[in-house]
Amino acid sequence: MTGVQRFLSACARHPVDRTPVWLMRQAGRYLPEYRAVRERVDFWTLCTTPDLAVEVSLQPVERFGTDACIVFSDILVVVAAMGAKVAFTEEGPRLEDPVRTARDVKRLRTFDPASDTGFVLETLSRLRRELGERAALIGFCGGPLTLAAYLTEGGGSKNFLRLKDLLYRSPETAHELLATLADACAAYAASQVRAGAHAVQIFDTWAGELTPQAYEEFALPYQRRIVNTVRRAGAPVIVYVNGCAGILELMARSGADVLSVDWRIDLSAARARLGSGVGLQGNVDPAILTTTVEAVRNAAAAALRAAGPLGHILNLGHGVLPQTPPECVRAFVESAQSPSLLANEG
Amino acid sequence: MTGVQRFLSACARHPVDRTPVWLMRQAGRYLPEYRAVRERVDFWTLCTTPDLAVEVSLQPVERFGTDACIVFSDILVVVAAMGAKVAFTEEGPRLEDPVRTARDVKRLRTFDPASDTGFVLETLSRLRRELGERAALIGFCGGPLTLAAYLTEGGGSKNFLRLKDLLYRSPETAHELLATLADACAAYAASQVRAGAHAVQIFDTWAGELTPQAYEEFALPYQRRIVNTVRRAGAPVIVYVNGCAGILELMARSGADVLSVDWRIDLSAARARLGSGVGLQGNVDPAILTTTVEAVRNAAAAALRAAGPLGHILNLGHGVLPQTPPECVRAFVESAQSPSLLANEG
Secondary structure, three states, X not given: OOHHHHHXXXXXXXXXXXXXXXXXXXXXOOOHHHHHHHHHOOHHHHHHOHHHHHHHHHHXXXXXXXXXXXXXXXXXXXXXXXXXXXXXXXXXXXXEOOOOOHHHHHHOOOOOHHHHOHHHHHHHHHHHXXXXXXOEEEEEEEOHHHHHXXXXXXXXXXXXXXXXXXXXXXXXXXXXXXXXXXXXXHHHHHHHHHOOOOEEEEEOHHHHHOOHHHHHHHHHHHHHHHHHHHHHOOOOEEEEOOOOOOOHHHHHOOOOOEEEOOOOOOHHHHHHHHOOOOXXXXXXXXXXXXXXXXXXXXXXXXXXXXXOOOOEEEEEOOOOOOOOOHHHHHHHHHHHHOHHHHHHHO | OOHHHHHHHHHOOOOOOOOOEOOXXXXXXXXXXXXXXXXXXXXXXXXXXXXXXXXXXXXHHHHHOOOEEEOOOOOOHHHHHOOOEEEEEOOEEEEEOOOOOHHHHHHOOOOOHHHHOHHHHHHHHHHHHHHOOOOEEEEEEEOHHHHHHHHHHXXXXXXXXXXXXXXXXXXHHHHHHHHHHHHHHHHHHHHHHHOOOOEEEEEOHHHHHOOHHHHHHHHHHHHHHHXXXXXXXXXXXEEEOOOOOOOHHHHHOOOOOEEEOOOOOOHHHHHHHHOOOOEEEEEEOHHHHXXXXXXXXXXXXXXXXXXXXXXXXXXXXXXXXXXXXXXXXXXXXXXXXXXXXXXXXX
8 A cells, every 4th residue: 555545544444554654743853854954944934935844844754654744834824824923932832912802803814725825735735746655645724722722822821721711701702713713724724635635634732621511612613613624625634632531522523534642541442432433543652752762662562552453543642752863753653664573572 | 517527428429418629729829818928938938837837728728618628738748858859939849959860769768757747747636626527637648650750850841751761761760769759658648647637638640641551550559559558547548640531440440539530521421431439529620710700600510510419529620720819719619518509590
């Protein structure tokens, strides 16, 4: 099977010759060839310059032979196009003028994928040509709840008090904001499919910080809106939430083809709770990839065993950490590529 | 029923006249009377001076009539007695000379509750006399994994890479450290029961950052060691882990009487997975208590409904946040004290 066939078969829960593998944030600071590019340009220039975005997106595919290639970009591209002033710092993104009132929501500009994010669409169509059948091309967007978290907090957060204040004190304004973001993300994701993405991943990373009840009210309906639009455009959808062990069944109601789960739950327990109607992606603890090759092989083997061969995409439970030695990423990818090696190691 | 009877009945899954209620970190910075004391003395002086520790421990019981009173102290008292140099800063605790090697582990001093933490034991026996039957007295200690996290990281952490490096690269050293900490905590917790604590809570806050497999190897056996010792001393045990939705069944194997769970899982789902053999404590999102009284009442009512009347202690899913208005804590406590008020509000 080609990488594209293997990846799409896993998304559809069809048989595969072996489990496909890629890593969230596989193009990133842990790679010397990525750091070499970043020495010349800043993060935003990299996101918005197709020549460079194509180059770094391909780096992990070239080096490790992953079965999927995720376009190099950032979930905040959409809100930046809607008027948010985003700065990328060493400590993470910072947003000026946080969105906290109904008036702030109205200030957000209408989003048009072609005119606002043409650079991403061009990157995708060039990647599709470069990749051929080697690796599936993944487009992505943020989950509306997660984008709302960045907009309200003005950056990352520990307790998400600004976000939750909006949700619990002004639920109507929250829903207006979330609906606006969902419409933008749905249009953006569908345009990525038309530009060549084989699949789309929705990164609703911080939705796992909500109670299940709040997740059901404020995250799920907006994930579903994006999922429906992407599926109508003809591509499978992966939904990722960090800290999803308590909301797996709700997450499945998004209609996603594949749920990307973090490392705090065993994949066999996830399977038992979800049945065979949905695929699973994950879920090795990214911290393990900063330790030893042996620990990486053991963790990857455990994930492959727990998930079984059908409807599983081997991945991490969150993005690759900058401290990760590339040889640990290689060992991780090889665990799927040559599972017989693992068996021999016992 | 008195507060003591109500609390101990809930721990034993016996019938109660109403669900007992208290809050993790209920004596803390959100209370003006606590801040008034802290203007005069630093955190460590407060922990180690029985007059002051008794005063602030009682503040939330006096103000709100909670059914339990947790002794004011810190989980790092034990490791400080073992030789760790702990400083309490506005950003959290800082530990000099992190413990990362077998030699570092051997450097830790033997811990003796009476001579090393007599101030805590005196605080407990005075609190027991002051409280009478009003409220159950709760002693506590850190979970060994969580103490190991502070010792290896030298403070709080986002990804716990130092801790996980020890666990995955040097599991034997990790087990030596964890066993040393478990023995100290078990002796410490049992001495708290002898000094007057009706129950003990083990705060293994960061154990939920591990994979279920690592939790089973590195957290569970050491929780169990403390649980067994405290139960032999005649008191029920509550185990708290933040982010426990994926490991509930493993957590129950600690032998704890009550599992204290965070807000990322519905209590009815926890009940369904655990059966009726173990009590539940929790699990309102502490962020909700920084929003509105109405949102607090709704969230408390939902927790009471989801858990049912038997074997439930109403609490938060993590400690009270400093930004919390005291009237939100009052509304929370009243939700258990006068559930008919909630019913009338619909």
